[in-house]
Amino acid sequence: MANELRKDYVLDRWVIVATGRGKRPDEFRKTREYETKAGVCYFCPGNESMTPPEISRVREGEGWSIRVFPNKFPAVTLDADKSMSATPAYGEHDVIVETPQHDKGLSDLPVEHLARVLEVYSQRIEELSRREGIAYVMAFKNWGREAGASLEHTHTQLVSTPFVPKLVKEELEAARVYKSEKGSCPYCDAWKKEVSSERLIMQDENIAAFTPYASRVPMEAWIMPKRHVGRLKDLGGNELSSMAAALKTTLGKLKGLGDTPYNYYLHISPEKDDYHMHIEILPKMAVWAGFELGSEVYINTLTPEAAAEYYRRE
Amino acid sequence: MANELRKDYVLDRWVIVATGRGKRPDEFRKTREYETKAGVCYFCPGNESMTPPEISRVREGEGWSIRVFPNKFPAVTLDADKSMSATPAYGEHDVIVETPQHDKGLSDLPVEHLARVLEVYSQRIEELSRREGIAYVMAFKNWGREAGASLEHTHTQLVSTPFVPKLVKEELEAARVYKSEKGSCPYCDAWKKEVSSERLIMQDENIAAFTPYASRVPMEAWIMPKRHVGRLKDLGGNELSSMAAALKTTLGKLKGLGDTPYNYYLHISPEKDDYHMHIEILPKMAVWAGFELGSEVYINTLTPEAAAEYYRRE
Numbered sequence: 205m206a207n208e209l210r211k212d213y214v215l216d217r218w219v220i221v222a223t224g225r226g227k228r229p230d231e232f233r234k235t236r237e238y239e240t241k242a243g244v245c246y247f248c249p250g251n252e253s254m255t256p257p258e259i260s261r262v263r264e265g266e267g268w269s270i271r272v273f274p275n276k277f278p279a280v281t282l283d284a285d286k287s288m289s290a291t292p293a294y295g296e297h298d299v300i301v302e303t304p305q306h307d308k309g310l311s312d313l314p315v316e317h318l319a320r321v322l323e324v325y326s327q328r329i330e331e332l333s334r335r336e337g338i339a340y341v342m343a344f345k346n347w348g349r350e351a352g353a354s355l356e357h358t359h360t361q362l363v364s365t366p367f368v369p370k371l372v373k374e375e376l377e378a379a380r381v382y383k384s385e386k387g388s389c390p391y392c393d394a395w396k397k398e399v400s401s402e403r404l405i406m407q408d409e410n411i412a413a414f415t416p417y418a419s420r421v422p423m424e425a426w427i428m429p430k431r432h433v434g435r436l437k438d439l440g441g442n443e444l445s446s447m448a449a450a451l452k453t454t455l456g457k458l459k460g461l462g463d464t465p466y467n468y469y470l471h472i473s474p475e476k477d478d479y480h481m482h483i484e485i486l487p488k489m490a491v492w493a494g495f496e497l498g499s500e501v502y503i504n505t506l507t508p509e510a511a512a513e514y515y516r517r518e
Numbered sequence: 519m520a521n522e523l524r525k526d527y528v529l530d531r532w533v534i535v536a537t538g539r540g541k542r543p544d545e546f547r548k549t550r551e552y553e554t555k556a557g558v559c560y561f562c563p564g565n566e567s568m569t570p571p572e573i574s575r576v577r578e579g580e581g582w583s584i585r586v587f588p589n590k591f592p593a594v595t596l597d598a599d600k601s602m603s604a605t606p607a608y609g610e611h612d613v614i615v616e617t618p619q620h621d622k623g624l625s626d627l628p629v630e631h632l633a634r635v636l637e638v639y640s641q642r643i644e645e646l647s648r649r650e651g652i653a654y655v656m657a658f659k660n661w662g663r664e665a666g667a668s669l670e671h672t673h674t675q676l677v678s679t680p681f682v683p684k685l686v687k688e689e690l691e692a693a694r695v696y697k698s699e700k701g702s703c704p705y706c707d708a709w710k711k712e713v714s715s716e717r718l719i720m721q722d723e724n725i726a727a728f729t730p731y732a733s734r735v736p737m738e739a740w741i742m743p744k745r746h747v748g749r750l751k752d753l754g755g756n757e758l759s760s761m762a763a764a765l766k767t768t769l770g771k772l773k774g775l776g777d778t779p780y781n782y783y784l785h786i787s788p789e790k791d792d793y794h795m796h797i798e799i800l801p802k803m804a805v806w807a808g809f810e811l812g813s814e815v816y817i818n819t820l821t822p823e824a825a826a827e828y829y830r831r832e
Contacts, residue, residue: 206595206598206606206607207593207594207595207598207606207607208605208606208607209605209606210605211605216684217684218681218683218684220593220607221607222591222592222593222594222607224591224592277538278521278538279521279534279536279809280521280534280536284520291522291524292520292522292523293521293522293523293534293535293536342809342812344807344808344809345808346807349805350805351805351807351808352804352805352807352808353807363809365813365815369532369813369814370530370532370814370815371812371813371814372812372813374814467807467808467811469808469809469811469812484811484812490666491664491665491666492666493658493660493666493667493781494658494659494665494781494783495593495656495658495677495783497781497798497800498658498683498685498781498784498785498798499656499679499683499686499783500683500685501679501683501684503593
């Protein structure tokens with residue numbers, strides 16, 4: 205196949221799909237690095253006193269199944285000094301430990317547990333959003349040291365900021381332009397198109413999972429509710445379960461590829477905006493090098509179609 | 519120091535400088551990985567027949583000191599099939615091997631040699647730009663496997679594209695707005711400010727090297743001609759020598775930090791535009807994780823001021 209230029213559904217973001225090296229998904233295999241477990245894990249049961257004071261937990265028996273507390277090294281803080289001339293880095297930075305089990309990844313957990321994790325995301329996102337001066341809450345996960353995880357025990361992070369981050373703002377604006385021109389939501393149009401394309405990973409009545417047409421990295425995957433909703437709180441129980449199941453399947457495939465390191469993040473609607481929320485999963489199988497950094501154009505050496513075929517494989 | 523939000527000189531690009539972990543530059547040390555040299559190096563003298571046909575060389579005795587040839591696995595090609603419905607990935611993709619010596623990095627080469635390398639960049643950028651349908655030529659370098667280099671032997675790449683890449687376009691537009699508001703070039707203003715700031719790395723009459731105010735990564739460094747010029751071809755011999763010297767010093771410091779992997783790229787003016795060219799060096803000491811990928815806001819855990827202090831150290 206000849207190389208191809210592809211554009212994102214709405215953003216002015218271009219990808220060069222360059223398959224000259226003809227690699228298959230399993231040739232991108234990159235196994236997650238484990239930290240040498242010297243000493244204790246701060247996130248394991250019994251070491252709760254080693255984290256900053258707990259914000260909340262989902263109880264299970266005497267213990268917990270999910271735990272929320274502030275990040276010990278926050279990127280943003282509520283006491284950011286507003287008297288300084290520089291703009292303070294105002295906000296909150298939380299950690300959500302999704303399971304007490306040190307040796308598990310998300311795809312090892314039951315669907316019901318993952319649905320509960322999404323509920324915890326949702327609840328805490330709404331709490332952080334209510335804080336005065338906050339414009340956005342970014343929920344994201346780093347799995348594996350190569351994907352930026354500094355601790356091995358599985359966890360998600362939430363960062364609230366006084367501004368809507370650049371990429372989210374660009375999507376909101378591009379979606380607004382698209383809607384005014386075509387009269388429809390670009391993300392509604394995207395999943396409707398992708399469920400009958402070669403890029404479908406899986407779907408049910410609530411959720412579509414697919415490799416986006418202009419995937420930036422090998423095995424990129426998006427999970428999107430079919431209903432046009434802006435935030436997790438707008439999803440019903442069945443929809444959360446469907447989303448959890450899609451997450452488990454997709455991340456399970458990455459685990460099958462040698463426990464691939466990955467990042468994912470939620471793109472949600474700022475409170476008063478109109479937007480179609482979704483999860484974007486970016487496996488860490490390739491490096492963005494000088495070309496990508498200097499251009500913000502991405503060279504992807506695996507077609508999204510080949511990636512989806514791998515995700516669909518039994 | 520409290521965390522701080524900082525904005526790029528012109529772009530709507532924000533960085534959270536978060537120094538809570540209080541790491542010093544040498545704690546970010548990340549040594550370049552070497553490929554196991556199984557078999558031959560395609561870029562070494564004697565193996566010239568293993569690369570695609572040579573485009574040009576700088577002769578030295580019977581051999582060469584710098585060599586230019588097409589990339590064997592090009593991201594873009596001239597025969598991109600325009601009859602396809604998808605947009606073809608049209609352009610050329612070259613490799614410049616800057617020295618026949620397999621075990622050298624750029625900072626090991628004499629300043630005069632590096633100046634010659636910049637001349638070769640310049641000449642080939644102009645050649646590629648003259649090709650019909652080309653809007654931009656991106657010159658970039660990946661050093662070390664962690665920075666995306668697939669071959670160990672030092673080399674630079676050039677990719678020409680039928681469009682101006684997103685990041686360059688954003689800089690051009692932002693610079694235009696700045697100029698219409700303030701009457702001056704933002705990059706001229708930036709170097710003038712930075713040479714008397716704590717972020718200065720080095721300067722002479724022609725060139726300023728500094729860690730940018732809103733550095734995205736630890737030890738980020740920019741090298742900028744003081745004259746408002748758009749392309750390498752607009753620089754005189756003394757200016758190229760100064761730029762080569764700044765490159766040698768800056769990259770030499772990174773080599774001293776355990777042979778840090780890095781990327782650099784040139785931002786130049788598209789042919790008929792008004793822009794202030796410069797080189798941006800991004801060492802690979804930290805990982806952009808879920809937050810950065812989802813927001814395009816960057817968390818940098820080393821202040822540019824501490825980075826510059828390290829660069830200036832004898």
